[in-house]
Amino acid sequence: MKVVDLKSIKIIHIVKVFTYAIGVISFLSIARYISFVYSGLFLLIFSISVYFEYKNRFFIPRWIINLFSLGIVAYTIYRINTDELVIQLVEALLIIFAVKFLEEKKTRDYMQIYTLSLFLLAGLGLLSLDIVFSVYLIIVVIMLSLSSVLLTFYSQDPEMELDFRTILKIIFKSLYIPCVAIPLTVVMFVILPRTQYPILNFLNRPDKAKTGFTESVRLGAVSNIQEDASIIMRVHMERIRDEDLYWRGIVLDYFDGISWKSSKKQYLNQNQPVIVPGASVKQVIYLEPYENRYIFGLDKPVFISLKGIKRLEDLSYVMPSPIERRLRYEVLSVMSHVFYEHDIDKTLYLQVPENISERIRQLAKILASGNDILNNIQAVYNFFNDGSFRYSLKNLPVSRTPLEDFLFKNKYGNCEYFASAFAVILRLAGIPSRLVGGYRGGYYNDVGKYYLVPQKNAHVWVEAYINGKGWMRFDPTPVAYETFGLGKKKDIILQIRLIMDTINFYWYAFVINYNLDRQLSIAFAITQGIKRPHLKLDIKNLAFIKYVAIFLSVLILSFFSIKAFMRRQDKERYMLWQFYRRLNKYGYKKRASQGLEEFVSIIKDENLKEKAREFVVAFEESFYRDKKLSRMDIKRLKRIIKAI
Amino acid sequence: MENKNNKVQKIIDFLSNYLQGKEKPLRLALIAFFSRGHLLIEDLPGLGKTTLAIGIAKSLGLTFGRIQCTSDLLPTDITGLSIYNKTTGEFEFHPGPIFNNIVLCDEINRATPKTQSALLEAMGEKQVTIEGKTYKLPRLFSIIATQNPVEQFGTFPLPESQLDRFMMKISIGYPSNEAEREILKIGSKREELYYIEPIMTKEDAEEIQISIEKDVYVSEKVLDYIMAIINKTRRNGYITAGLSTRGALTLMTTAKTNAYFHGRNFVIPEDIKELIEFTVPHRVIFKEEYESLDKREIIKSLIEEIPTPA
Structure with a gap:
């Protein structure tokens, strides 16, 4: 009789205790989000498995469990519903999780349980972003790391016993892992969702100016502008005419001779209607984080659905703080050149710097000599577009009088020069005008049905006020629309990039979903019957999700059925099949009535025969002993x- | 396993010295012996049947008995009989030649049916009954019977039921030219055979028999294959009576021994296929129109129609 050390404990018992504790904690963490039916089912299955574990060694066969899990997956897919997607997934996961406990557990089953608990935790992260999540995160991570360390001991020797002190x-030793990992995780958790750029990128941020949106337009500061191909936003909408693709951002109204700025303006109530005639277009915009607080929309945006957004009287939209993470918002725009405003502050929009050169004044006088405002504007427009001026991003005039240099000396520049000069001349001619900054054009992705707007498409144009009509849009920059494309359509790299971007887009749109809190609140709002007309989920998207879900489930189902089909025994068949195929290449075909050794013995090439025999002997060893491979x-x- | 298997190979190698050119029959005879079965050799006289039997007996350290069958042979000539002892005043049992480990039964088809059936009981039951008293035969017991296919006159052909009791029916055939030349040159080595040292003991031989029974694994797939063979013999156009269950058992036990001889502890289909022409043809009854054909070839062609498990 073996002397039993009272203090020694079987490793497996500790692993079991930890595993069941993880089960309980995982359940508690999500219990308040899921329906009580699932909670009850979980508790039932869980307690049955505890009973099995405690009372006897009876376990439910694996195939029944797998079948059951498949059933749950199928049911989940069947009742899938975008409003409560996460909850439904978590519920299904929870049941699969519970069922897993019923099995006779080997090392891999424990690992599966741990993985599932992590998934559940991730589900909790999607459901709740409050501090409770991090509490559960810390508990589960600590328990998981302890348990997996103990599990490695168990996998070495299932019967291993250790005394209490060793355990x-x-x-304590394995506590190092979570102690290091958790703080790091927290850092990642705080930083990562808020930035799309690599964290350490600021270390080598270039000093060169890049094309892109800025709060002010400053002339004559840099001579070369780099084109930045990174994406600023993706706009999900129907395709429209290229001429209408102006993405309105900021309105600049004060010019000090070198740079344009935006003066303080009144905020308007968003609900106050804006009268703009024309066809309305709805867009869903996914805006990448950037250093400013202006929100873009197709010119002229009349409504933007974002919490905390402010509309300015000049029809630009601003958030209270810079955009630090990806935003998803919906915009309702009216495609129109004209934006009616019946009473404007003329002194503001006619302001010119006091020290403006006489030559420019003269030029304005000559160009806008007629009586008809529209004709005058047209004349100024023609002045820039008659071929004497050209568009350039290189060798821009660096000077203290950039406008003058541009108009009379260099005669080339980027959109900022053109728009500035245009607006200044109009103002000198007594026509109220202002600069509008934003983006021009974009590349339409037919697959994803969205416009891709890169940073380099940043653009400035002019709005002039015409009495009785309102603000009219003029774009004096003499540049073909193609400049605002992404490149040649046939470029293969571009095509690949676009395909990648499409995948990215769907990932963002459906998985990350940008502002999860808001998404969920919408989901709750809809379930409660409060329907806001602008926030209805697109039926098409819904259908898309369904198709994806069906496709995925078919994929998963077929994977599992193939796997079930290809159980060990069929692996034997598979190996045999490969063996026959190999020998077939050498012209040896086995007759059905031939035994393997008989078959091999007819091979003439000694070398080949030797190798084939090696296979046959190794194969028969398990095949004819009814052993699983x-x-x-x-x-x-x-x-x-392979060697054959 | 490896070790014992080597011993089997040793016997074959050793006896090959004395039985020039008879390796195949020797191997088959050993398979029959280690499968606890009996062997029927159908061949012309003078081709070395006796030498084979003596060789097996001597090399395995077994006793050897010989029965020369004639039409006037009585059952008691085989089994032995009780004789009155004057000094003790009791009947004393004198065991016949059957009480040996290896019994060579020459020209079995010349014995009368009565004698044949006495032999039959001994083969089947491994015991003999004389004057109401039953005597157990040795645990290691194997009959090697011969019959002459040519002489038909004055013979009593073995009935099918008795043929079924023989595990295998083989023929030795003429030795190869070189082997025969060698015999002529050196002369028969039969005499020497009586004096050879056994390579293994009786106990070793028994151990091997047990080891074959217990350690050689027959997989489900091979059982299915055997079933397919049995069903094939029962359902086809050539045969009226297919394999009996005893025949099926024979297929399995001989296959096990064959596997053991090949150094394996599991059976593969080839183990069965190799022996099929010796285990099957004498057990089945062919339709009259096919009686004249080569039965071995028919059986072989039937087997070729059965797919192997792998």
Whole structure:
């Protein structure tokens, strides 16, 4: 009789305790989000498995469990519904999780349970972004790391027993892992969702100016502008005419001779209607984070659905703080050149710098000599577009009088020069005008049905006020629309990039969903019957999700059924099939009535015969002993087949 | 396993010295012996049947008995009989030649049916009954019977039921030219055979028999294959009576021994296929129109129609 050390504990018992504790904690963390039916089902299955574990050694066969899990997956897909997607997924996961406990658990089953608990935790992260999540995160991570360390001992020797002190030692040592990992995780958790750029990128941020949106337009400061191809936003909408693709951002009204700025303006109530005639277009915009607080929309945006957004009287929209993470918002725009405003502050929009050069004044006088305002504007427009001026991003005039240099000396520049000069001349001619900054054009992705707007498409244009009509849009920059494309359509790299971007887009749109809190609140709002006309989910998107879900489920189902089909025994068939195929290449075909050794013995090439025999002997060893092929056997057989 | 298997190979190698050119029959005879079965050799006289039997017996350290069958042979000539002992005043049992480990039964088809059936009981039951008293035969017991296919006059052909009791029916055939030349040159080595040292003991031989029974694994797939063979013999156009269950058992036990001889502890289909022409043809009854054909070839062609498990 073996002397039993009272203090020694079987490793497996500790692993079991930890595993069941993880089960309980995972359940508690999500219990308040899921329906009580699932909670009840979980508790039932869970307590049955505890009973099995405690009372006897009876476990439910694996295939029943797998079948059941598949059933749950199928049911979940069947009732899937975008409003409560996460909850439904979590509920299904929870049941699969519970069912997993019923099994006779080997090392891999424990690992599966741990993985599932992590998934559940991720589900919790999607459901709640409050501090409770991090509490559960810390608990689960600590328990998981302890448990997996103990599990490695168990996998070495299932019967291993250790005394209490050794176990404590192991536990303390393995606590290092979460102690290091959790703070790091927290850092990642705080930073990562808020930035799309690599965190350390600021270390090598270039000093060169890049094309892109800025709060002010400053002339004559840099001579070369780099084109920045990174994406500022993706706009999900129907395709429209290229001429209408102006993405309105900021309105600049004060010019000090070198730079344009935006003066303080009144905020308007968003609900106050804006009268703009024309066709309305709805867009869903996914805006990448950038250093400013202006929100873009197709010119003229009349409504933007974002919490905390402010509309200015000049029809620009601003958030209270810079955009630090990806935003998803919906915009309702009216495609129109004209924006009616019946009473404007003329002194503001006619302001010119006091020290403006006489030559420019003269030029304005000459160009806008007629009586008709529209004709005058047209004349100024023609002045820039008659061929004497050209568009350039290089060798821009660096001077203290950039406008004058541009108009009379260099005669080339980027959109900022053109728009500035245009607006100044109009103002000198007594026509109220202002600069509008934003983006021009974009590349339409037909697959994803969205416009891709890169940073380099940043653009400035002019709005002039015409009595009785309102603000009219003029774009004096003499540049073809193609400049605002992404490149040649046939470029393969571009095509690949676009395909990648499409995938990205869907990932953002459906998985990350930008502002999750808001998404969920919408989901709750809809379930409660409060329907806001602008926030209805697009039916098409819904259908898309369904198709994706069906496709994925078919994929998963077929994967599992193939896997079930290709159980060990069929692996034997598979290995044999490969073996026959190999020998077939050498012209040896086995008759059905031939035994393997008989078949091999007819091979003439001694070398080949030797290798084939090696396979046959190794294969028969398990095949005719009704042994299942172990992973090692399969590896070995594969190696032999390869050598044939 | 490896070790014992080597011993089997040793016997074959050793006896090959004395039985020039008879390796195949020797191997088959050993398979029959280690499968606890009996062997029927159908061949012309003078081709070395006796030498084979003596060789097996001597090399395995077994006793050897010989029965020369004639039409006037009585059952008691085989089994032995009780004789009155004057000094003790009791009947004393004198065991016949059947009480040996290896019994060579020459020209079995010349014995009368009565004698044949006495032999039959001994083969089937491994015991003999004389004057109401039953005597157990040795645990290691194997009959090697011969019959002459040519002489038909004055013979009593073995009935099918008795043929079924023989595990295998083989023929030795003429030795190869070189082997025969060698015999002529050196002369028969039969005499020497009586004096050879056994390679293994009786116990070893028994151990091997047990080891074959217990350690050689027959997989489900091979059982299915055997079932397919049995069903094939029962359902086809050539045969009226297919394999009996005893025949099926024979297929399995001989296959096990064959596997053991090949150094394996599991059976593969080839183990069965190799022996099929010796285990099956004498057990089945062919339709009259096919009686004249080569039965071995028919059986072989039937087997070729059965797919192997792998």
